[in-house]
Amino acid sequence: VNNPAKKRGGTLNLSITAKFEGKFNPAISTTTYDSMVNGYIFEGLLTYGNDFVFKPGSLVDSFEYNKDKMQYIFHLKKGVKFQDGVELTADDVKFTYSLYARPEYDGRSAFASASIKGFDEVADGKARYISGIETPDKYTVIFNMSEANARSLNNFVTRIMPKHYYEYAKPEDYKTEFLTKNETPLGSGPYKLAEYKPGEYVILDRFEDYHLGGSDVKKIVIRYIPTDSISPALAKGDLDVASIPGRKSKEKEIASKNNLVNFQETPPSGYSYIGFNMRKDLFKDKTIRQALAYGLNRELYADKVLEGYAKVINQPLVPQHWASSKNVNDYAYNPEKAKKMLEEDGWKVGKDGFRYKDGKKLAFALKTSASSGQSSTGKTWLALIKENWKEIGVDVDIQLVDFNALVKDIDSEEPTFDTVMLGWSTIADPDQTSIFSTEGPNNFVGYSNKTVDELCVKGLAASTTEERKPIYDKMMQEINEDLPYIFTTSSIGVMGLNKRISGVDYQKDLDVLEATKIDALKLEK
Numbered sequence: 001v002n003n004p005a006k007k008r009g010g011t012l013n014l015s016i017t018a019k020f021e022g023k024f025n026p027a028i029s030t031t032t033y034d035s036m037v038n039g040y041i042f043e044g045l046l047t048y049g050n051d052f053v054f055k056p057g058s059l060v061d062s063f064e065y066n067k068d069k070m071q072y073i074f075h076l077k078k079g080v081k082f083q084d085g086v087e088l089t090a091d092d093v094k095f096t097y098s099l100y101a102r103p104e105y106d107g108r109s110a111f112a113s114a115s116i117k118g119f120d121e122v123a124d125g126k127a128r129y130i131s132g133i134e135t136p137d138k139y140t141v142i143f144n145m146s147e148a149n150a151r152s153l154n155n156f157v158t159r160i161m162p163k164h165y166y167e168y169a170k171p172e173d174y175k176t177e178f179l180t181k182n183e184t185p186l187g188s189g190p191y192k193l194a195e196y197k198p199g200e201y202v203i204l205d206r207f208e209d210y211h212l213g214g215s216d217v218k219k220i221v222i223r224y225i226p227t228d229s230i231s232p233a234l235a236k237g238d239l240d241v242a243s244i245p246g247r248k249s250k251e252k253e254i255a256s257k258n259n260l261v262n263f264q265e266t267p268p269s270g271y272s273y274i275g276f277n278m279r280k281d282l283f284k285d286k287t288i289r290q291a292l293a294y295g296l297n298r299e300l301y302a303d304k305v306l307e308g309y310a311k312v313i314n315q316p317l318v319p320q321h322w323a324s325s326k327n328v329n330d331y332a333y334n335p336e337k338a339k340k341m342l343e344e345d346g347w348k349v350g351k352d353g354f355r356y357k358d359g360k361k362l363a364f365a366l367k368t369s370a371s372s373g374q375s376s377t378g379k380t381w382l383a384l385i386k387e388n389w390k391e392i393g394v395d396v397d398i399q400l401v402d403f404n405a406l407v408k409d410i411d412s413e414e415p416t417f418d419t420v421m422l423g424w425s426t427i428a429d430p431d432q433t434s435i436f437s438t439e440g441p442n443n444f445v446g447y448s449n450k451t452v453d454e455l456c457v458k459g460l461a462a463s464t465t466e467e468r469k470p471i472y473d474k475m476m477q478e479i480n481e482d483l484p485y486i487f488t489t490s491s492i493g494v495m496g497l498n499k500r501i502s503g504v505d506y507q508k509d510l511d512v513l514e515a516t517k518i519d520a521l522k523l524e525k
Helices: 004-008 032-041 090-099 119-123 171-181 227-236 248-255 286-294 298-305 335-344 376-391 403-411 450-461 465-482
Strands: 011-016 046-048 054-056 060-065 071-076 133-137 140-144 191-197 201-206 219-224 241-243 261-265 271-276 310-312 355-357 363-369 395-401 419-424 485-487 489-491 494-498
Touching (some): 011 241, 054 060, 227 241, 248 261, 376 395
Antiparallel strands (some): 046 054, 191 201, 271 419, 271 489
């Protein structure tokens, strides 16, 4: 087979389906695609694979922490150079974490430094650098923490920025001397930004002096391509690697047209859910929440609508996560059980086939984003939900709303939604404080459960994975029983790879295209 991709030699063509924002600065980038570019240019202290276990990243020889997790010590590799030839040292690490604490800093990463001793002095403008970060020599960084928190390891994936390039003298210079460098980033990673055309593409060139050596990939071109053009671009050999969108069987057929593409499945990632607004009287009744779960054919959705490219889940963790529980109720589809539960709860079927109690109809609205609700799988799923719930006597009004308007409502002080269908991506740490604790910043459903609150605190205070596992097992059982969300599915992705590529295994590592891992990728000449 004539493979036109081979003519590109060491150039790897990738795609994105939404445009770059152009914030090529790890401190302030907020979009997935800007972060993807930053991942090639900058490196962090720690990294993790599909098992969500942390290990030393490309900048670190080794790290250790004491039993009470109040001190973390990192031993940096010697001779790591930034892309201008200056050596990366402990000072750059201290600068990066201190930047996140400064009052003028307006990005979203302050949490990465918040539990380090001395954060408050910097945040209050009394100091420029965090006193709790010690640098006894050029290659040793000691983080002294103000509180023990198992999530701290999560914060050490933060990408390190060169002090000599990004530092500025006074807070008022932040805008003029720091933010102005967004399109001229400087890091220590294996690729440097060569060209950026807003709305269209980014070109990255290999950093020849990269400390981990060379790679078959000399240049990476990341181009904006609308979703429906991805499979045809793979088929023509224009794209080297891409995630197969939409209905997988149909798209795979399009991509396979010229026999240039191999496919690999990825492990389940993230999860979708239907969240209940727990402030509403109707949803304060656990029987209703559970009956709605039993009355929903999630298995049919995963197997038929999503063609098996999804796993039904019953807790807020993906199946392969070390903290996911085997002891949860599976709420397998059982409309008869759902009807019985509602009947015993006092909801009687009226002439119209819907249930009533004290003169009130069992009816509510389900909001979801217009874009996901209008996709072919989205339409089928919403129709199935309406039909399933109608069968048990529940009248649901499906409302498609603009995504940003939906986010605005759920983020407001008094959200108006009844139920909402959304998703969360997977993070490495199993901590659920942000989403399910009473005061959690992402707990927009207004859920409050004392047991879950206590387990959130315990889970973060425990040191080892062995100590944490039983705590999260209990927490998963509690959330699964109480059901503030109906957990629906965790999706399995399919990657299309041009046949000139080898050395890639998505089951072992989801981030095979990540900067430090791309060197394993081989290109047939």
